[in-house]
Amino acid sequence: MSGGSALLDRLGDRLAGLRGRITPDAAMDKITWFRAGGTADALFQPADEDDLSAFLKSVPREVPVTVVGIGSNLLVREGGIRGFVVRLSAKGFGEAKAIGENRIEAGAATPDKRVAAVALEAGLGGFHFYHGIPGGIGGALRMNAGANGVETRERVVEVRALDREGERHVFSNAEMGYAYRHSSAPGNLIFTSAILAGEPAPREEIRAAMDAVQHHRETVQPIREKTGGSTFKNPEGTSAWKEVDAAGCRGLMIGGAQMSPMHCNFMINTGTATGYDLELLGETVRARVLENSGIRLEWEIKRIGDFKPGHEVDEFLGQML
Secondary structure, eight states: OOHHHHHHHHHGGGGTTOOSEEEEEEEGGGTSTTOOOOEEEEEEEOSSHHHHHHHHHHSOTTSOEEEEOSSTTEEEOTTBEEEEEEEOOHHHHOOEEEETTTEEEEETTSBHHHHHHHHHHHTEESOGGGGGOOSBHHHHHHHTOEETTEEGGGTEEEEEEEOTTSOEEEEETGGGOEETTEEOSOTTOEEEEEEEEOEEOOHHHHHHHHHHHHHHHHHHSOTTSEEEEEOBOOOTTSOHHHHHHHTTOTTOEETTEEEOSSSTTEEEEOSSOOHHHHHHHHHHHHHHHHHHHSOOOOBOSEEESBOOTTOOOOGGGGOOO
16 A cells, blocks of 8 residues: 555545545655656645645644645655645635735735736836746745845735644744745744735836846746756855856756756756755755855755655765764
């Protein structure tokens, strides 16, 4: 019996009445933009916030629950993911609309680009940077996503979330504890929606800013490749790509994984890369940068799941830290 079937048999009637979709032994390479990775024991896509709350209350605490977004900044290891993976449905969590004065309400599964489009329609400035981020609002809230000199924390008014017990919470901007590419909000929270604020601006100015963001992406980033976006966070005082380049890693390949020759802080799947290839390449780059400049690059890409036996990857390739 597969891990997914065993899990669902074990839970039996606990999951009765849920309206969302449960998929046992879900192939995560169908979800991630890298198009690589193992399987999850089970994937749950809740119908709405009430359905998600009922699910969390039904699943015993000892069963792992892992939340993923639209898969744009995600590396899944080949050994797969134990327990449930929760992926918010577009129908239940993917809407964005202008509300009140200068505000937008967005579900956590809403693509960032959609929020930028809604802001344009409403004549709200300050959201143009989302036009260039290939992710969803849930991930942006968790990691304080930013681009073109603007960060999510500058737009957040409040965030709605569920905890592991299915209880609802509302967090203010200050309570999210934002820092560079980081939120200190508890890791067991599942963000469901947010209220964001902008400033009135002429639509032609907003459109021009969005066009500039798009032009920049098309000019310097490998946006048509199977990529996870920026691989490493920018260290203080420098840029990750400069350190990767200085360490001689532009274009570096391991298996089917490559540091993009176009933008060397982007890791791409050239067609045959496994999760192991991608993570080994990343750690090889980290080790070479550490040796070259003494800088310890931090992953921006989220890596989840178990290593496949024999395909474990040590941080910095096991170098002394």
